[in-house]
Amino acid sequence: MSVVAIVGAQWGDEGKGKIVDIYTEFAEVVVRFAGGPNAGHTLVVGDDKLVVRLLPSGILRPATLCVLGQGMVVDPDVLLGEIDELGRRGHVELGSRLALSDRAHLILPYHVLVDTLRETTAPAGRAIGTTKKGIGPAYEDKARRNGVRAGDLRHPARLRERVDAALAGWAPTIKSLGGSVPSAEALASALLASAPRLVPLLRDTSALVSESIKAGKSVMLEGAQGTLLDLDHGTYPFVTSSSAVAGGASVGAGIGPNRINTVIGITKAYTTRVGAGPFPTELGNAEGDHLREVGAEFGSVTGRPRRTGWLDLPALRYAARVNGFDGLALTKLDVLTGLSTLKVCVAYDTPEGRVNDLPLDLLDRPELMKPVYVELEGWQEKLESARVLDELPSAARAYIRFLEKETGAPVYLVSVGPRRSETIMLHNPFVGRAAAP
Ligand code: IMP
Secondary structure, three states: OEEEEOOOOOOOOOOHHHHHHHHHOOOEEEEEEOOOOOEEEEEOOOOEEEEEEOOOOHHOOOOOEEEEOOOEEHHHHHHHHHHHHHHHOOOOHHHHHHHEEEEOEEEEHHHHHHHHHHHHHHHOOOOOOOOOOOOOHHHHHHHHOOOHHHHHHHHHHHHHHHHHHHHHHHHHHHHHOOOOOHHHHHHHHHHHHHHHHHHEEEHHHHHHHHHHHOOOEEEEEEEOOOOOHOOOOOOOOOOOOOOHHHHHHHHHHOOOOOOEEEEEEEEEEEOOOOOOOOOOOOOOOHHHHHHHHHHEEEOOOOOOOOEEEEHHHHHEEEEEEEOOOOOEEEEHHHOOOOOOOEEEEEEEOOOOOEEOOOOOOHHOOHHOEEEEEEEEEEEOOOOOOOOHHEEEEHHHHHHHHHHHHHOOOOOEEEOOOOOOOOOEEOOOOOEOOOOOO
C-alpha cells in the first residue's frame, strides 16, 4: 500500500499529465484534490488519447476508482461533457468508479462571466492572465460562505436558495463590469436538470479515500497547477485560488497528512510560465524560443504561448521546502538537446546579499533580485531512446546530478520524450526500487 501525492514544483505545466499517467498504472484510486477545469491533462492509454480538465487521470483505466475531492471546484457542464466524451469512446461503466465529493463547490455560469469580465476590463498590468474558467470567483464564494456545493443538488429548494443568494452577491460586480446578470431561476432549473446524472456520483469522498487506504489500496493524490501558483505559497497575486501544494492534498482529499507516504514534485528541466506575473529567469531570446518551439510550450487549456526561461534552483529549493519533496520527476530533459551551454540559476543577489532561497518579497521588484547563473555543458545527442541513466550523454547526467545536489531531493524519474515509453524510471514509489540506474 502506498499513498503518493504528486504536485507541480513550478508554475504548472510541468508535464504532470505524462508522469501521473505513468503512475496511474500502479494506483487503484486516483484523487484530484484541488483546482478545477483550469487544469488540462492529456491521457494516453493504448491508442486512446484524451484531454481531461476535471476527471482524474485514472479515468481510462477500467479498474481505477477516480475521485473528485472536496478541495476542487467543479463546473457541472464540463464534467458532464467529459463523461459524455468518454461514453462516446465506449467507457460507459464510469458511474461505478467515479465519485464526486458532495462538498466540492460548483462553478456556475456567473463565475465564468465574472472571471472573464475582470480579465478583459482590468487596467494594464493588473490582469492575472487567468484561464477564464471561473476558478477565482468560485473559490471566492467558498471563502465568503456563499457558494453552491455539489451536495446541494440533492435538495432542490436549498439549491434554488443558494443560487439566489450567490447571484445576489455577484450582481453588483457583474453590473459594474458592464455585464448582464443571468436569471437565478434559469440557472437553478438547468442545474436541477443535470442533477439526475450528478447526484448518483455524490459521495463523502473523505470517507471513501480513508476506507481505501485502510483496505491497503494504492492511492495517488493528483495535483494540478503548481507550487508557485499556490494561493498561499505562490507568487501572489499572480496565482490560482486553490492549494496546489502537498499540504492541500490532505485537506482536499479529506485525509490526515500522516496518511501520505511519499510526496513527488514534478519539475521541467527548465522553467515556463503562462499568464502574467514575475518570472526572474525568463529568457525572451533565441534560447527561449528554442525551449518554446522544441518543448511545444503552448497552454493546453488556452493555447497561449508559454513564457520560457532557465531552471530556477532557488525556486525549486523553495518548492522542495513547502511541499516536503521525497523525490523529483524531471521532465522534458530532451528539450535541452542542441543548446551548447545551459545556464542554471543557483542564487539571487539582493540588497541583503546573496540568497539561495527564492526572495518572494522581492519578486515584484526584479531590479533588486539578480539571478546568479552557473553554466553547465550542453549536449547535442537525442535522448529519446535512453531507458537507463547510463544511456544519457555524460553532460545530461551531470545536469541531473547537479540538480539533485542543489535541491537535496533525489530524482525518481526522468522524462526524455513525450511518449510514455520515453522515460527513465529510477525509483517507483508505488512498487519500490525500479531497475538499477
Ligand atoms: P486561474 O487558475 O484560471 O484563476 O488562473 C490563475 C493563474 O494560474 C494564471 O496565471 C493561469 O495561467 C495559471 N494557471 C491556472 N491553471 C494552470 C495550469 O493548469 N497550468 C498553468 N498555469 C495555470
